[in-house]
Amino acid sequence: MxxxxxxxxxxxxxxQQKGDKRSIGFVPTMGYLHEGHLSxxxxxxxxxxxxxVSIFVNPLQFGPNEDFDRYPRDIERDSRLAQEAxxxxxxxxxxxxxxxxxxxxxxxxxxxxxxxxxxxxIGHFDGVATVVAKLFHLxxxxxxYFGLKxxxxxxxxxxxxxxxNFPVEIVPCDTVREQDGLAxxxxxxxxxxxxxxxxxxxxxxxxxxxxxxxxxxxPLSAKEKxxxxxxxxxxxxxxxxxxxxxxELKEPSSDSTRLIAAAAVKYSKARLIDNVLIExxxxxxxEVENHV
Amino acid sequence: MxxxxxxxxxxxxxxQQKGDKRSIGFVPTMGYLHEGHLSxxxxxxxxxxxxxVSIFVNPLQFGPNEDFDRYPRDIERDSRLAQEAxxxxxxxxxxxxxxxxxxxxxxxxxxxxxxxxxxxxIGHFDGVATVVAKLFHLxxxxxxYFGLKxxxxxxxxxxxxxxxNFPVEIVPCDTVREQDGLAxxxxxxxxxxxxxxxxxxxxxxxxxxxxxxxxxxxPLSAKEKxxxxxxxxxxxxxxxxxxxxxxELKEPSSDSTRLIAAAAVKYSKARLIDNVLIExxxxxxxEVENHV
Numbered sequence: 001m002x003x004x005x006x007x008x009x010x011x012x013x014x015x016q017q018k019g020d021k022r023s024i025g026f027v028p029t030m031g032y033l034h035e036g037h038l039s040x041x042x043x044x045x046x047x048x049x050x051x052x053v054s055i056f057v058n059p060l061q062f063g064p065n066e067d068f069d070r071y072p073r074d075i076e077r078d079s080r081l082a083q084e085a086x087x088x089x090x091x092x093x094x095x096x097x098x099x100x101x102x103x104x105x106x107x108x109x110x111x112x113x114x115x116x117x118x119x120x121x122i123g124h125f126d127g128v129a130t131v132v133a134k135l136f137h138l139x140x141x142x143x144x145y146f147g148l149k150x151x152x153x154x155x156x157x158x159x160x161x162x163x164x165n166f167p168v169e170i171v172p173c174d175t176v177r178e179q180d181g182l183a184x185x186x187x188x189x190x191x192x193x194x195x196x197x198x199x200x201x202x203x204x205x206x207x208x209x210x211x212x213x214x215x216x217x218x219p220l221s222a223k224e225k226x227x228x229x230x231x232x233x234x235x236x237x238x239x240x241x242x243x244x245x246x247x248e249l250k251e252p253s254s255d256s257t258r259l260i261a262a263a264a265v266k267y268s269k270a271r272l273i274d275n276v277l278i279e280x281x282x283x284x285x286x287e288v289e290n291h292v
Numbered sequence: 293m294x295x296x297x298x299x300x301x302x303x304x305x306x307x308q309q310k311g312d313k314r315s316i317g318f319v320p321t322m323g324y325l326h327e328g329h330l331s332x333x334x335x336x337x338x339x340x341x342x343x344x345v346s347i348f349v350n351p352l353q354f355g356p357n358e359d360f361d362r363y364p365r366d367i368e369r370d371s372r373l374a375q376e377a378x379x380x381x382x383x384x385x386x387x388x389x390x391x392x393x394x395x396x397x398x399x400x401x402x403x404x405x406x407x408x409x410x411x412x413x414i415g416h417f418d419g420v421a422t423v424v425a426k427l428f429h430l431x432x433x434x435x436x437y438f439g440l441k442x443x444x445x446x447x448x449x450x451x452x453x454x455x456x457n458f459p460v461e462i463v464p465c466d467t468v469r470e471q472d473g474l475a476x477x478x479x480x481x482x483x484x485x486x487x488x489x490x491x492x493x494x495x496x497x498x499x500x501x502x503x504x505x506x507x508x509x510x511p512l513s514a515k516e517k518x519x520x521x522x523x524x525x526x527x528x529x530x531x532x533x534x535x536x537x538x539x540e541l542k543e544p545s546s547d548s549t550r551l552i553a554a555a556a557v558k559y560s561k562a563r564l565i566d567n568v569l570i571e572x573x574x575x576x577x578x579e580v581e582n583h584v
Contacts, residue, residue, distance in 0.1 A: 007457070011459070018310075019313075021311075103402070103455035103456075104401065104402055104403035104404055104451040104452075104455055105399060105400065105401050105402065105421060105448070105451050105452040105455045105456060106399075106400050106402060106455070106456075107397060107398075107399060107400070107456070108397065108398050108399070108400035108418075109396065109397050110395070110396055110397065110398060111396035112396055126400075129397060130456070133456050134455075134456055134457045137456060137457040137458050137459055138457050138459075140459060156397070159396040159397050160396075160397040163395035163396055163397045163398070163426075164395075164397060164398075164399070164422070164425050164426055164429060165299070165426045165429040165430050166429050167303070167429055167430075167432060
């Protein structure tokens with residue numbers, strides 16, 4: 001695996017791969033890699049000739065009071081893990097390389113961004129979409145891999161790719177979890193032992209509510225139940241607990257065939273998010289495990 | 293030349309060119325081709341293995357009271373002219389093909405878009421940037437050709453390409469003019485004989501002001517002179533007459549090395565725009581004819 005810091009070096013490598021007709025799989029990350037990221041890299045390796053992993057903590061997607069400065073970083077460990085998982089190139093640009101000046105032109109997310117994480121993180125998904133557009137243009141991948149732990153991000157990136165006709169296939173990948181169900185996240189390191197222990201309740205509550213929805217309970221009642229479960233069992237603050245259609249992220253209607261149950265919980269030093277997807281079929285209701 | 297109406301057929305053709313390692317030159321147009329467009333196609337043909345011309349009157353860049361519906365169209369004539377100029381593929385999608393539904397994700401132009409044509413055409417450059425981003429992704433060109441008659445559009449597309457790292461080289465091309473200096477434009481057909489006759493004053497006034505700037509007159513005085521010349525000699529309404537830095541499109545400062553003198557004039561059925569670029573060198577002042 002080679003590590004590259006500059007755009008022009010990356011472009012050179014990409015052109016070489018294209019010239020050799022090698023397909024490129026791309027895994028954009030903010031680093032501090034965990035098994036979720038590694039599963040994306042492994043999948044990319046299976047499906048493409050070459051794999052690019054990017055590690056870039058993107059300031060554009062952090063609000064002024066968010067954790068940009070203290071987002072965890074460990075490039076040496078990340079580098080080793082990415083290589084072991086099968087990455088051929090690690091792109092690790094500085095903020096100055098990605099944003100030599102304030103961009104005059106950005107990507108704007110007009111739908112799917114005003115609910116869930118978007119309602120408290122204003123401009124977050126514009127920042128995500130802008131950096132992903134830049135990275136897509138720099139890496140020119142055939143396929144790009146995103147974890148469904150950030151299901152709203154997947155919905156936004158799929159909308160961007162479709163609406164702007166990016167020549168990239170978006171591959172959503174299942175959430176990787178700890179043994180007790182907690183979704184793997186770079187921010188889990190910020191939890192105290194007590195918080196880490198109780199945090200398993202988030203996924204347990206989501207699956208409980210999923211079962212209710214599959215048994216025919218209506219989305220509004222399910223949402224109330226989700227809120228109740230989380231508030232009763234957690235010391236963290238429930239930022240949101242929602243049942244929405246997926247990937248539109250609207251209030252569910254009787255036509256909705258796919259729902260997302262999603263929650264965000266704030267602890268003193270970490271905000272955790274998680275979700276499950278539920279597929280409702282016309283003849284009875286059927287679950288899919290996190291598949292878009 | 294083949295004509296294609298659907299995205300998937302275009303993608304197939306583009307992939308074939310890429311597979312054969314043929315470079316693609318792209319000329320996006322709204323049709324009703326004139327010699328300005330044809331000069332872009334000819335230049336694209338000289339510099340690339342294959343040339344795609346698109347003809348699409350983009351509703352996203354027209355305001356509610358603008359001339360989308362009556363923008364002139366003549367696809368048969370355009371088709372013949374594009375072929376004669378050297379196009380290999382004509383992409384002529386319907387509105388439904390380009391926008392099957394209202395896009396959830398668009399491109400946003402945060403600078404360079406609030407002056408000149410942008411100040412009266414709110415959202416115009418967001419619409420231009422969005423459709424050009426879509427077309428770039430659909431045609432995957434090595435180079436894309438734009439006429440400097442729309443110098444602000446060139447400035448916006450160059451900002452978009454740089455800020456979002458599109459793997460495309462933008463090639464700005466000189467404005468093509470009638471014998472009396474009037475810039476070629478699809479909208480010139482809407483002028484009455486009298487309007488057409490007096491419209492030559494626009495370019496004459498711009499060049500007069502260019503000479504003043506090159507002789508050392510300050511931008512503010514030059515702008516006043518431009519307004520005075522246009523208002524005195526034209527029956528049309530002067531929408532704007534401006535001297536700005538280029539391509540930043542800000543008020544000129546003592547550091548500005550390149551300026552644009554630009555004007556827009558409204559007639560009953562057409563709004564005409566034109567500009568000249570002026571390069572100021574540290575040791576004396578020197579003109580460039582419409583080169584970015």
